Amino acid sequence: MGKTEQILNERIKELTCLYEVSSIIVNADAELLQDTLKAIANSLKKAFQYPDKTSITITNDKISTSSEESIQDTVTIYTNINIFNESRGKIIAHLSTSEFKKEDFLEEEQLLLDNVALKVGNMLERIEIQKNETSLKRQMERADRLSILGEITAGIAHELNTPLTNILGFSELLKSDVKENKKALTDLDKIIQNTIFSREVVKKLMFFACEMPQEMKRVNIIPNIKNAINLLDATFRKEQVKYIVKIEDEELWLRADPIQLTQIIFNLLMNAIYFSPKDGLVIIEAIQTKNNVILKISDEGDGFTPEALEKVFQPFFTTKPTGDGSGLGLSVVHGIVASHKGTITAQNKPNKGAIFTVVLPKS
Numbered sequence: 001m002g003k004t005e006q007i008l009n010e011r012i013k014e015l016t017c018l019y020e021v022s023s024i025i026v027n028a029d030a031e032l033l034q035d036t037l038k039a040i041a042n043s044l045k046k047a048f049q050y051p052d053k054t055s056i057t058i059t060n061d062k063i064s065t066s067s068e069e070s071i072q073d074t075v076t077i078y079t080n081i082n083i084f085n086e087s088r089g090k091i092i093a094h095l096s097t098s099e100f101k102k103e104d105f106l107e108e109e110q111l112l113l114d115n116v117a118l119k120v121g122n123m124l125e126r127i128e129i130q131k132n133e134t135s136l137k138r139q140m141e142r143a144d145r146l147s148i149l150g151e152i153t154a155g156i157a158h159e160l161n162t163p164l165t166n167i168l169g170f171s172e173l174l175k176s177d178v179k180e181n182k183k184a185l186t187d188l189d190k191i192i193q194n195t196i197f198s199r200e201v202v203k204k205l206m207f208f209a210c211e212m213p214q215e216m217k218r219v220n221i222i223p224n225i226k227n228a229i230n231l232l233d234a235t236f237r238k239e240q241v242k243y244i245v246k247i248e249d250e251e252l253w254l255r256a257d258p259i260q261l262t263q264i265i266f267n268l269l270m271n272a273i274y275f276s277p278k279d280g281l282v283i284i285e286a287i288q289t290k291n292n293v294i295l296k297i298s299d300e301g302d303g304f305t306p307e308a309l310e311k312v313f314q315p316f317f318t319t320k321p322t323g324d325g326s327g328l329g330l331s332v333v334h335g336i337v338a339s340h341k342g343t344i345t346a347q348n349k350p351n352k353g354a355i356f357t358v359v360l361p362k363s
Ligand SMILES: Nc1ncnc2c1ncn2[C@@H]1O[C@H](COP(=O)(O)OP(=O)(O)OP(=O)(O)O)[C@@H](O)[C@H]1O
Pocket: 267, 271, 272, 275, 299, 301, 302, 303, 304, 308, 312, 313, 317, 318, 319, 320, 324, 325, 326, 327, 328, 329, 330, 331, 354
């Protein structure tokens, strides 16, 4: 083969490869990224001068794939894969060292790698944007559902509040009428207790729907956090759960309703304690950024099942046994956070346990 013919041949191989890579990318399924990258690696390999002696590896922060199963002692050239202007991966071409030196790579081969990396980077960017859009859409749907639920529950709570207060009032009155009748008195007390319990549920519902009057002011939230923790100190000890507070700032100022703030922390800590194993550690953390205060409360319990993760903020969702919980704690918290124009998220920690992150705007 003449020299010119050989060069021409290499060019054709490179162009074929670029064309192949483009069509692989066009037909790529975001769910099968590994397969797509593998196909690209195989296509690249064929475009090199010594295809049989060349292996291609494509890696990024999540995936690594190669044209060959194992790659031993080699000389390499590589190029970076940039995603959103950040180097987030590499395409590497290997030649085995026993036969080759670095000079055996052609300049065109480096260019080809650069070219393909550009295409791969674009594809990965597109996939990432798509993923973000889907998760945003899901979040919005969930927020919608919660706010509709909020309106319904607010209505019901309102309707129930008056009759419950009446039941309570008339039962008290009746008590003085049946003073002599011991049995009737104990029955009445049961009615009264149950009514008080129901009114508490209604109160929580109204909190969830933000029907409670709010008193917003500038507060340093550190005393509030400490206060909520102190209220629960005895519970922590009784349940044999440990806790640490990680707050570096002396003061953290925020526009908020101080009572509701305490309620957020109180509810999250109550859950953390309840779901903690014996000797488990609860971490309470507060930091600030330019515009927000971020609260994190985590535990070492079992964390959430996928179903729980979807539903934790819905009123009446509970995995506690009947009688232990009403499933309203987190819906109240969600309502309060929303009324402060903040956000709250529930996640599983990578190793074990649940973590709640509350972001509250400073003003
Ligand atoms: N720290 C946590 N670890 C694991 N699961 C949790 C945690 N916090 C909440 N959950 C899940 O979310 C559910 C709802 O919590 P929420 O506080 O709203 O209600 P509850 O604690 O069950 O009842 P209530 O707060 O009314 O006493 C819980 O039953 C549980 O399944």
